[in-house]
Amino acid sequence: MGQNPDHQSxxxxxxIEEPTPAGALRQGLGLGLGAVAHRELLDFEPQGTKxxxxxxxxxxxxxxxxxxGQHPGLTGASGGDQLPVLRFVPPSELVPAIQHQEARHPPxxxxxxxxxxxxxxxxxxxSPTGYVHxxxxxxxxxxLLFARHEGGCFVLRIDDTDLERNRPEYEQAIYDGFHWLxxxxxxxxxxxxxxGPYRQSERLDLYRELAARLLATGHAYxxxxxxxxxxxxxxxxxxxxxxxxxxxxxxxxxPAGRHEFTVRFRVPEGRTAFTDLVRGKVEVDxxxxxxPVIVKANGWPxxxxxxxxxxxxxxxxxxxxxxxxxPNTPVQLMLLDAxxxxxxxxxxxxxxxxxxxxKKLSKRHHPEVxxxxxxxxxxxxxxxxxxxxxxxxxxxxxxxxxSFDELVSAFDISRVQRSSAMFDWQKLDxxxxxxxxRLSDAELAERLLPYLPDLPAATVRAAAPALKERLRRLGxxxxxxxxxxxxxxxxxxxxxxxxxxxxxxxxxxTSEWTPRAIEEALNRLGRERGWSRGALFSPIRxxxxxxxxxxxxxxxxxxxxxxxxxxxxxxxAAAQSKTRGGA
RNA sequence: GGCCCCGUCGUCUAGUGGACUAGGACGCAGCCCUCUCAAGGCUGAGAUCGCGGGUUCGAAUCCCGCCGGGGCUACCA
Numbered sequence: 213m214g215q216n217p218d219h220q221s222x223x224x225x226x227x228i229e230e231p232t233p234a235g236a237l238r239q240g241l242g243l244g245l246g247a248v249a250h251r252e253l254l255d256f257e258p259q260g261t262k263x264x265x266x267x268x269x270x271x272x273x274x275x276x277x278x279x280x281g282q283h284p285g286l287t288g289a290s291g292g293d294q295l296p297v298l299r300f301v302p303p304s305e306l307v308p309a310i311q312h313q314e315a316r317h318p319p320x321x322x323x324x325x326x327x328x329x330x331x332x333x334x335x336x337x338x339s340p341t342g343y344v345h346x347x348x349x350x351x352x353x354x355x356l357l358f359a360r361h362e363g364g365c366f367v368l369r370i371d372d373t374d375l376e377r378n379r380p381e382y383e384q385a386i387y388d389g390f391h392w393l394x395x396x397x398x399x400x401x402x403x404x405x406x407x408g409p410y411r412q413s414e415r416l417d418l419y420r421e422l423a424a425r426l427l428a429t430g431h432a433y434x435x436x437x438x439x440x441x442x443x444x445x446x447x448x449x450x451x452x453x454x455x456x457x458x459x460x461x462x463x464x465x466x467p468a469g470r471h472e473f474t475v476r477f478r479v480p481e482g483r484t485a486f487t488d489l490v491r492g493k494v495e496v497d498x499x500x501x502x503x504p505v506i507v508k509a510n511g512w513p514x515x516x517x518x519x520x521x522x523x524x525x526x527x528x529x530x531x532x533x534x535x536x537x538x539p540n541t542p543v544q545l546m547l548l549d550a551x552x553x554x555x556x557x558x559x560x561x562x563x564x565x566x567x568x569x570x571k572k573l574s575k576r577h578h579p580e581v582x583x584x585x586x587x588x589x590x591x592x593x594x595x596x597x598x599x600x601x602x603x604x605x606x607x608x609x610x611x612x613x614x615s616f617d618e619l620v621s622a623f624d625i626s627r628v629q630r631s632s633a634m635f636d637w638q639k640l641d642x643x644x645x646x647x648x649x650r651l652s653d654a655e656l657a658e659r660l661l662p663y664l665p666d667l668p669a670a671t672v673r674a675a676a677p678a679l680k681e682r683l684r685r686l687g688x689x690x691x692x693x694x695x696x697x698x699x700x701x702x703x704x705x706x707x708x709x710x711x712x713x714x715x716x717x718x719x720x721x722t723s724e725w726t727p728r729a730i731e732e733a734l735n736r737l738g739r740e741r742g743w744s745r746g747a748l749f750s751p752i753r754x755x756x757x758x759x760x761x762x763x764x765x766x767x768x769x770x771x772x773x774x775x776x777x778x779x780x781x782x783x784x785a786a787a788q789s790k791t792r793g794g795a
Numbered sequence: 796g797g798c799c800c801c802g803u804c805g806u807c808u809a810g811u812g813g814a815c816u817a818g819g820a821c822g823c824a825g826c827c828c829u830c831u832c833a834a835g836g837c838u839g840a841g842a843u844c845g846c847g848g849g850u851u852c853g854a855a856u857c858c859c860g861c862c863g864g865g866g867c868u869a870c871c872a
Contacts, residue, residue: 272863339872372872439870455797456868474870483864500798501868508870513818538799539867561800567804570864599807606808631801631807632865637820649834677815681834694830734830749830760832768833770856 268736304326332364332529332557336397337371337519340382341343344389344583346635347534347565347573350394350600354562354760355532357601357623359398366525368400370411370521373512378413387581393593394616407526412518419513419729422521422551423475431550432506435462436470457502474506477517484542487528489560496542504543507645520544524553532625533634535561536572536788560625562603563632573635589688590663591640595647599640603633613646641684648686663689666697675770678727678762683752696770699779700758702786709751712743716752719779725773731765755783 336342336352352368359366371388372378387402409415426432435458437445441456449456461467463478481500485495506517512691523531523544538561548555567578574579586596590595598614606629607614607622614622648656656667657676663686664672679689705713715737723733738748749764756779761767768776 311835338872341872371872377871393809432810450796453796457797488800494799496798505870510870512870514870519872534866535800536866540872542799563801564866572866576869602807604807608809610809612807612820629801633808634806635823636806642821645834682832682858684833754829757831762832764830785802 332362334359335367335528337369341377358618361623363396368397433463434473435476438475462543472509474505477506478501518549529557531556532560533562566632590648595629595644599643605630643685646682678766695757702783703754705787727765727769
């Protein structure tokens with residue numbers, strides 16, 4: 213970090229006159245090389261290419277916009293049927309052109325924030341390729357906590373560049389899931405903001421321009437290799453026990469006559485290092501990194517490219533993301549450097565959340581990855597949020613229960629853990645139980661309603677107090693109350709127990725039907741007959757509920773009076789006939 | 796295989812050279828309370844701080860090596 217601590221170029225939302233992709237691009241570029249409106253640079257499709265020469269090239273050309281005007285930086289040798297080979301022009305030769313463009317389009321960079329560094333901007337950039345991952349929720353939470361703690365801004369961006377797997381409904385699932393958890397963002401596709409659009413699928417022209425720039429400056433090249441050829445290269449390397457890296461065949465000897473291509477970034481020599489807020493310095497030798505594809509054959513950018521560009525363009529200052537992104541970081545940094553864009557101030561790679569098998573939570577092996585599951589099972593969002601905060605972070609005190617505001621003030625990014633965190637249902641249950649017990653009766657009843665659709669609301673409200681200390685999840689309520697809808701099979705009763713049930717039925721018949729009155733009636737009966745509560749209550753419970761249930765007076769009161777008395781009499785009748793039959 | 800990250804009770808973790816007979820929480824066991832189940836209270840078991848070397852009067856804490864686990868190694872993100 214700190215390679216480009218260009219705090220001068222902080223841009224506030226008010227100063228941005230043109231919240232369009234092009235405007236944002238100019239500002240982003242302004243961070244580094246100065247604003248360049250390089251419309252002509254875009255046309256990285258060489259002259260003379262036959263139209264419709266493959267999906268990729270068509271797509272790129274279409275989005276590049278311009279008709280192939282002459283540009284000093286790009287020289288495509290024209291040729292008949294053969295696709296011309298692009299000549300890469302060294303950056304030094306481009307300088308006059310850039311200056312020229314600059315004169316026509318003065319930079320839009322707005323110097324603001326006179327004193328001190330600008331407040332941080334962080335982002336969460338999920339891709340709508342499936343249900344919301346628990347790890348995404350945790351990452352979003354840490355970003356949010358960091359932003360709020362530092363008085364910064366939390367951005368939600370949708371990284372939807374995977375055409376094959378994206379689904380619009382999954383984007384909605386992200387909003388729903390995050391809203392459910394109480395995660396709110398300041399800028400995003402649904403709420404807007406000065407750095408939009410916030411959906412990568414709507415920023416394609418930007419990536420195209422940036423890719424063209426990389427191509428023009430020789431930082432990138434077209435790769436015409438087929439997937440099969442690439443696969444063969446990979447296999448060969450494996451057989452020869454050699455670490456695989458792309459051979460750069462298309463950089464040196466591109467095959468002729470092919471039309472479909474990807475764009476690869478040419479990884480420079482040297483080493484790339486960055487500072488991670490919790491791990492310290494991380495450094496890699498660039499030649500352990502193969503030239504990555506940055507634009508797919510269908511013209512869409514690859515994550516590593518679009519994400520890095522957008523982070524810079526959206527002026528994201530701190531990147532908090534999962535540990536699985538550590539290997540991506542050097543590539544993104546090299547890309548930014550090549551583009552002359554500012555690097556983020558800092559990175560923080562959060563430990564992965566692992567399952568019982570110590571492996572990263574995955575769709576295939578861990579049902580607990582799915583955020584929606586927690587809602588279904590009846591976890592309180594505030595409890596899950598609290599638990600998630602503790603997964604990979606701790607305040608350094610013994611406090612474990614936090615409101616959101618408490619988390620915000622306690623959150624200190626340097627206390628993020630380095631080692632992976634194992635997901636633990638029991639700990640979650642315990643925290644959830646704690647939050648349930650803290651709810652008021654009315655609030656609990658309200659939250660319980662969706663989990664007890666078959667019960668009248670009045671019954672749910674009446675049950676809430678008795679349930680409160682017995683629930684670990686709201687979804688446990690139907691089980692605890694299932695006796696209401698299904699009478700137990702009549703239990704075997706000793707003659708003494710039969711007498712207890714019979715007299716209890718009598719006493720209860722004249723009792724008011726409230727927990728309080730029932731309790732008093734039963735206690736009086738026990739005192740009069742010399743029966744202990746344990747002795748008296750058990751047969752009644754078996755007759756009425758047949759299983760573990762709330763305190764007896766609540767168990768009875770939740771049932772309609774006639775139903776309760778009917779069950780008592782029914783159990784009695786069954787036991788008596790059995791006794792007679794057996795005798 | 797290569798690159799990178801990590802390594803304190805079963806789990807989440809406190810700990811940054813002496814206050815460590817390594818603390819807390821979840822879970823577990825026992826007891827108390829008690830109409831079942833919970834909740835609550837108390838008590839307890841549980842970690843030779845991955846291993847081996849150093850440095851130091853002294854190391855969980857610093858250094859080196861090893862081992863183990865994980866992540867990444869896609870025209871996924």
